[in-house]
Amino acid sequence: EKHEQHLKVILNNFPKDYKIAVEFRDNSWFEKSELTFLKSNNNIIMVTSYLQNLKPFYPSNQETYYIRLIGDRELNTFNKVQKNRTESMEHLYTNIKELQKRLDVREIFIIVNNHFSGFAPETVNQIKKELNLPVKNFSHQLKLFDYVNRK
Template sequence: MGGRVLIGTQGWNYAGWVGPFYPEGTRSADMLTRYAEAFPTVEVDSTFYAIPPVNSVLGWAKRSPEGFVFALKLPRDITHERHLRDAEADTELFVERARLLGPKLGPILVQLGPDFAPSELGALRDFIPRLPRDLRFAVEVRQERWMRDDVLPDLLALLSDHGVALALSDGPWLPRETVLDLAAAPTADFHYLRWMGPNRDLTDFSHVQVSRADEVDEWLAALTKLDALGIDVYGYVNNHFEGHSPATARELQRRLGIRPVDPREIGEQISLF
């Protein structure tokens, strides 16, 4: 494809991945290092729950190789509790911490809650212009009303004016057909994709339990069309999409012509000593 295509998962610290993905005996503290041997990027879920401490951010940078990319989620206190209002100080602090990643910092996701309705577009209009233009941001909406003909153009115009991506998610909130159509009209110089899935009852993340091959085919067709646009693509798979996100991410890589890393190759350099 014309731009970079970076495929990874949402999070890396899952006990169920030890054995099927991580080598047996992998400690939690070593999971990020092992993960980064297989994928070039990860979406950090923990930042959704709190602004990360300085030592945590520096630790992520230290335990990952050059060229690795972290996507961070804006804390829910800002997006879900305050609905982007009166959040300037905390947003600035979050961005300050995020910058500690240096060149490893990728997009920052503004995941709006399911109760953030089009009637609150004004809050988004106030919030987005305050974001630093030298960083990449993506906004995710979770109400189908945002896709209405009398709402969507205003949302897309706002994002486009500020170079912010509309996060495209395969989940229960928006019709897949609508999301795939939006892939052809990016509002930024990159796309931010999230494969979430409807299976929120899955708790065993050690293996694929639900095949979503048809959905993957639809996404691959959309991604192929993006080639002519020459924009970067960041894509993150949730465990709930098929049950074991590393396997889904590797399949996406393979179908996109990116050589996936076999789990048996992870940690090989350590096993030699």
């Protein structure tokens, strides 16, 4: 209860015309009825996270969804998909397809971390293929300056 009060104070200090993304990394938050203040505020986007031991939570009333695919810190080479995330991906696809049917959903953002499966660009392409979106081919992990020097 104390944490919810702290969160309310923090969120109430943001300008009312800003969209604020809030991410919880403990399943207990999703069971609290106190979260109704988040669900009733159109400026707050509750982040859906795919992370080990965290149940992905899709709030039912948002018009913008911000979804993060996060992994552990076991991997340190990011040149190919190294972890089987079939179950998480199937869950993601099912939920995205349901969100796409809803007329009130305006935007869906999916952010993929390299630690999720080992190579974020390939994971993004898998998602794009499933959703019938155009893909880009990446043969290796690019560095920041690879983008700067591109012609």
